[in-house]
Amino acid sequence: MVTRKRVLLDVDGVLRDWGRSARKIAFEFANVPKEYVQSDPTNYWWMEDLPPQFVSPCINALFEPGFSTLVLHRMAEPYLEAQKLYNFLKYNFNVTICSSQPNPFLETLTEQWLYKNIDNFDSNIVFTNEKHEVEGDIIVDDSPGMIGKILEHTKMNIYCVARPWNSEVVSENRVYRNTSEEIIKDMMEKYVPEKGM
Numbered sequence: 001m002v003t004r005k006r007v008l009l010d011v012d013g014v015l016r017d018w019g020r021s022a023r024k025i026a027f028e029f030a031n032v033p034k035e036y037v038q039s040d041p042t043n044y045w046w047m048e049d050l051p052p053q054f055v056s057p058c059i060n061a062l063f064e065p066g067f068s069t070l071v072l073h074r075m076a077e078p079y080l081e082a083q084k085l086y087n088f089l090k091y092n093f094n095v096t097i098c099s100s101q102p103n104p105f106l107e108t109l110t111e112q113w114l115y116k117n118i119d120n121f122d123s124n125i126v127f128t129n130e131k132h133e134v135e136g137d138i139i140v141d142d143s144p145g146m147i148g149k150i151l152e153h154t155k156m157n158i159y160c161v162a163r164p165w166n167s168e169v170v171s172e173n174r175v176y177r178n179t180s181e182e183i184i185k186d187m188m189e190k191y192v193p194e195k196g197m
């Protein structure tokens with residue numbers, strides 16, 4: 001029997017559209033003016049550009065245990081193609097969810113979010129910022145920084161789900177940046193043996 005390849009699967013920016021809800025929360029709960037939360041969609045970490053007086057209210061509203069973070073995790077929706085991507089990976093690979101969250105409270109909310117929003121969810125979950133230390137053959141992620149680190153420290157093949165904030169990631173060597181649909185197609189060709197073989 002062929003051993004299944006191990007896939008590390010990111011949550012935010014891959015399965016969960018965290019950013020859109022985060023902007024709404026920043027506006028509603030941290031009083032960040034509209035022009036900042038409506039700004040450039042290519043900038044995922046737009047908080048870094050906020051005027052100083054909004055930075056800590058915003059960080060509190062988005063990351064600290066409390067009502068606004070609960071609302072954020074309730075509101076955040078899966079991307080349209082998330083279920084299809086998860087199903088494909090689940091049935092063909094050994095999937096580990098690999099997500100970086102800033103504190104245990106958000107880890108719990110993220111775990112709950114997965115069970116609530118992804119049908120038939122039953123994968124192992126690892127919360128870490130050191131994804132390059134997790135055993136895997138393939139990683140699906142969206143963060144340019146994370147992808148750079150994985151490339152440098154591991155031999156994993158990297159699938160980058162194309163988002164406006166990672167357009168600087170180019171497909172070469174072990175990196176393939178494309179839509180979820182195209183990523184599934186590429187993985188089918190590379191890793192999924194034909195039925196009956």
Ligand SMILES: [Mg+2]
Nearest residue numbers: 010012013142
């Ligand atoms: Mg991500």
